[in-house]
Amino acid sequence: MTEEKTDTPTMVPMTDTELLAARVRLPQHVVHRSFVSETVVLNLRTGKYHGLNPTAGKMLEALESADTVAAAVPALASGYGLEQQRIRDDLLALTRGLLGRGLIVTADGGTG
């Protein structure tokens, strides 16, 4: 079976509440490496690279290890000395961006 080579999978919209409660992970065909200037995310199926600034790179790492998107918020807020609401908004926007490009999936395999 031929694998679909796309970075823009069909999205099923999720509300903020649903997304905050979801667990996300990187699919096997996506790898990332952190550099001082940015984090490079590579989709091995398509060969497409994506760059994340250092803040977004930290958020991706936090998302990978957290049980839910919401669970990643307190440590990030504490680390950056910012209000949780602001971090939550940024994290939701980033999560949607990554889901939309197929760079992360929700734990049930969905793309958000």
Add this chain to the structure above:
Amino acid sequence: MAALAERSPDGAEAEHRRTGFGLALSIDPRISIAGLGDADDLTAGERRSRVRLDDGELEDRWQTLSGTPLRARELRSDGVLLLSVDFDEHAGYLMWALDHGRVLISPDGLELLCEPDPVNEDWASILAAQALPLAATVRGLEVMHASGVVLDGRALLFAGPPGAGKSSLAAALVSDGAQLLSDDAVALQLRQRGLLAHAGSVVLQLRSTEQQRLPEDRRARLGSPLRSFTGKHRYMGPSVPAAAPLAALFLLERSSEQPVLERLPAVNPFELIGSTFNLSVRTPARLQRQLDVASAIASGELAHRLRVQPGVDATQLARVVREHQTRSPAS
């Protein structure tokens, strides 16, 4: 000149065992590739890539493909096609080079089937210049588009755009006692602790202006002169260095300033990825390795910027590099 050749039981001359770009090679004795290492450098039991002449098989294999091959790469100059690489997942990479012929590289890199251009006696130069680096990439090494030398047991690589002075700088260092790894492509092997640089072909090509800048006594250290090729002077290095740990990658850049050398702690990862060779190999394993090698260079703080004025004397640059290396602790 006296010659000693190994023979197979049927009396034919046995295949030549060589190393290059981190590969163990077994080469048809009718094919001469200058500047490769001796077989003694090998890791015991390593599988060899076989380089052999085609007897009609190449065309048969390529004409019976089940699908249309992918044009993976084209290199043109003034609109003239100089080199192309087509890929088929079962047959491999078919490389064609103007006035050189074709080479079919198997998908696992273990076989290079050569169909030479019959009128070009230098046809085999395409093997060291393009086909072996591609085979090395397929076999798990990452080849940098860079010149390189071994200095005090450490490998130094020089990458940059065409005409940036990669070969001239390598030549200046070699004329001052370093050993040449390659003047155009160096294979890197990712290890648990850092990167190991393997020699390619130790044939150095120099433009006349650069050659003439080197005093006679230093020019003699470049090795044996070979016949000039595409207007460049060629020298075969006196020896092929053993693989050495990568100590620094210098990214050359044109500048109006005096030579400036600085470490790049925040190197742009895409500049490192863009300095690799054989971008036509796009398998998932290769893409990940390419990123891992860039990551190893960055995290090891091996990347440096070397800003160079156009026309600067390469011996002056070599002195800057040497002084920098003297101050840098061995890792």
